[in-house]
Amino acid sequence: MDKLLITGGTTLNGEVRISGAKNAALPILAATLLSETPVSIGNIPHLKDITTTIELLGRMGVQMVLDETMNMEVDTRTINNYQAPYELVKTMRASILVLGPLLARFGEAYVSLPGGCAIGSRPVDIHIDGLIKMGADISVEGGYIHAKAKRLKGCRLVLELITVTGTENLLMAATLASGTTIIENAAKEPEVSDLAYFLNKMGAKISGIGTDVLTIEGVEKLGVDNLHYEIMPDRIETGTYLIAAAITGGKVRLKDTRPDILDAVLAKLVEAGAEITSGENWIELDMHGKKPKAVSVRTAPYPAFPTDMQAQFTAMNTVADGVGIITETIFENRYMHIQEMQRMGADIRLESNTAICTGVAKLTGAPVMATDLRASAGLVLAALAADGDTLVDRIYHIDRGYDHIEEKLSQIGATIRRVPC
Numbered sequence: 001m002d003k004l005l006i007t008g009g010t011t012l013n014g015e016v017r018i019s020g021a022k023n024a025a026l027p028i029l030a031a032t033l034l035s036e037t038p039v040s041i042g043n044i045p046h047l048k049d050i051t052t053t054i055e056l057l058g059r060m061g062v063q064m065v066l067d068e069t070m071n072m073e074v075d076t077r078t079i080n081n082y083q084a085p086y087e088l089v090k091t092m093r094a095s096i097l098v099l100g101p102l103l104a105r106f107g108e109a110y111v112s113l114p115g116g117c118a119i120g121s122r123p124v125d126i127h128i129d130g131l132i133k134m135g136a137d138i139s140v141e142g143g144y145i146h147a148k149a150k151r152l153k154g155c156r157l158v159l160e161l162i163t164v165t166g167t168e169n170l171l172m173a174a175t176l177a178s179g180t181t182i183i184e185n186a187a188k189e190p191e192v193s194d195l196a197y198f199l200n201k202m203g204a205k206i207s208g209i210g211t212d213v214l215t216i217e218g219v220e221k222l223g224v225d226n227l228h229y230e231i232m233p234d235r236i237e238t239g240t241y242l243i244a245a246a247i248t249g250g251k252v253r254l255k256d257t258r259p260d261i262l263d264a265v266l267a268k269l270v271e272a273g274a275e276i277t278s279g280e281n282w283i284e285l286d287m288h289g290k291k292p293k294a295v296s297v298r299t300a301p302y303p304a305f306p307t308d309m310q311a312q313f314t315a316m317n318t319v320a321d322g323v324g325i326i327t328e329t330i331f332e333n334r335y336m337h338i339q340e341m342q343r344m345g346a347d348i349r350l351e352s353n354t355a356i357c358t359g360v361a362k363l364t365g366a367p368v369m370a371t372d373l374r375a376s377a378g379l380v381l382a383a384l385a386a387d388g389d390t391l392v393d394r395i396y397h398i399d400r401g402y403d404h405i406e407e408k409l410s411q412i413g414a415t416i417r418r419v420p421c
C-alpha cells in the first residue's frame with residue numbers, strides 16, 4: 001500500500017491544469033449504456049474510480065478504448081449481461097449509477113447494494129422508490145437489487161431529499177421511459193447538468209437543466225453517430241488546489257477550470273483573505289504571503305457550500321487566524337480527518353455535526369491515516385502547512401479522486417513523494 005511523504009512549510013506558487021470531473025465522468029460513463037451507437041468521451045480524469053468503472057462496464061461486455069489523451073471510445077453493442085457485482089460496487093458506490101440505464105435500456109438490472117460507507121450510512125432508497133414509481137418490479141435479495149421492467153413509464157417524482165446520484169439514476173432511466181417524467185427537488189449540482197447535456201446530445205429530451213425541476217420526455221432510443229462529449233472540469237479538485245495555495249500563503253493559477261461553478265467556495269476564500277481573479281476557464285488565487293483568516297462554513301446541496309470541500313476548509317482553519325465553525329449537514333460521519341489533524345497539533349472541538357477550529361501557529365508533521373477521499377485531501381493540505389514530515393497512509397482513497405496529485409503539487413513547489421510500501 002503506497003503512502004505519501006510530505007515535507008511541509010513551503011509556500012506554493014505556480015500553475016496547475018485541472019482534470020475532468022470525477023463526479024461527472026462516472027455518471028456519463030454509466031449513461032453510455034443507454035446509447036445504441038458508439039460514443040467518444042474526452043477529458044476523462046486519470047483516477048482509480050475510472051479504472052473501476054472500466055472494469056464494471058467491461059464485465060458487462062462493453063468495449064472501451066482509452067487513449068493517451070484520456071479520450072475514451074465506448075461501444076455498448078456487445079453488452080451481454082446486466083450485472084454489477086459486489087466486489088466492484090463495494091470499492092465504488094457510484095457503481096449504483098448503472099441501475100437506471102441498464103433497466104431502461106435492457107429491461108433488467110442486477111446490481112449489488114452498496115452497503116455501509118466511511119462517511120455515513122448512504123442508503124439508495126430514493127433511487128429504488130423512484131424506479132418503482134416508474135413501473136419497475138424490484139426485489140432486494142442476497143444483498144442485490146434485482147430490477148425488471150418491460151418499459152418504464154414516465155411519472156411525477158418528488159424526491160424526499162436532494163440526492164445527486166439518485167437524481168442522475170432517475171434522470172437516465174426516464175430518458176427511455178414512455179411519456180413524460182418530472183423530477184422535483186432534483187439535485188442542481190453542475191455534474192447533474194453535465195450528465196443531462198450529454199444525454200440530450202445522445203437524443204434525450206430533458207428540460208429544466210440546472211434547476212430543481214427536471215422534465216424528461218421519454219424517447220424510443222438514444223444514440224447519435226460520431227458523438228463526442230467533453231467532461232466538465234473538476235470543481236472539487238479546483239477548490240483543493242486553491243486551498244493548497246491559501247494554506248501556504250502562496251499563489252496559484254489553475255487552468256482548464258470554471259469559476260462560475262465555484263461561487264460558494266470562492267466567496268469563502270475571499271473571506272479568508274485571498275485575492276481571487278478569474279477568466280472564463282481559469283482562476284488565480286494570491287495570498288500575498290499572508291496567513292488565512294478562519295472562516296465558518298455550512299455544507300448544503302449546490303449552489304451552497306459543497307460537503308466535498310469540508311475537510312479541505314477544516315485543514316485551512318487549523319492554521320488560520322481566529323476561530324472557524326464548520327457544520328456538516330449532508331453526511332453524518334464526515335469528520336474522520338479531525339482526529340488525524342488533532343494528532344498534528346490542530347485545535348478542533350467536535351460537537352455533534354459541528355467542528356469548532358481554533359487556528360494554531362503551526363501544525364507538526366505526523367504519521368496519519370486517510371479514511372476517505374476528501375478526508376485524505378484535507379490531510380495532504382494540513383501536511384503542506386505543517387513543520388516537518390507527514391506520512392499519509394492508505395492513499396488509495398486519494399487515488400480514487402485526485403489525478404496525479406503528487407505531480408501536480410510538486411509542480412507548484414511542494415515537497416511530496418509517493419513511498420511504495
Ligand code: EPU
Binds near residue numbers: 120124126127307331
Ligand atoms: N440519501 C438517502 N437516500 C438515498 C440517497 C441519498 O437518504 O436514496 C442521503 C445520503 O445518505 C446523504 C444525502 O442523501 O445523507 C445526500 O447524498 P447524495 O445521494 O447526494 O450523495 P451521492 O449521490 O451518494 C454524490 C457524490 C459525493 C458527494 C455527494 C454530495 C458522486 C459519485 N458522489 O454522492 O461525492 O459528496 O453527492 O454532494 O457524485 C466525493 O466525490 O468524494 C463524494 C463523496
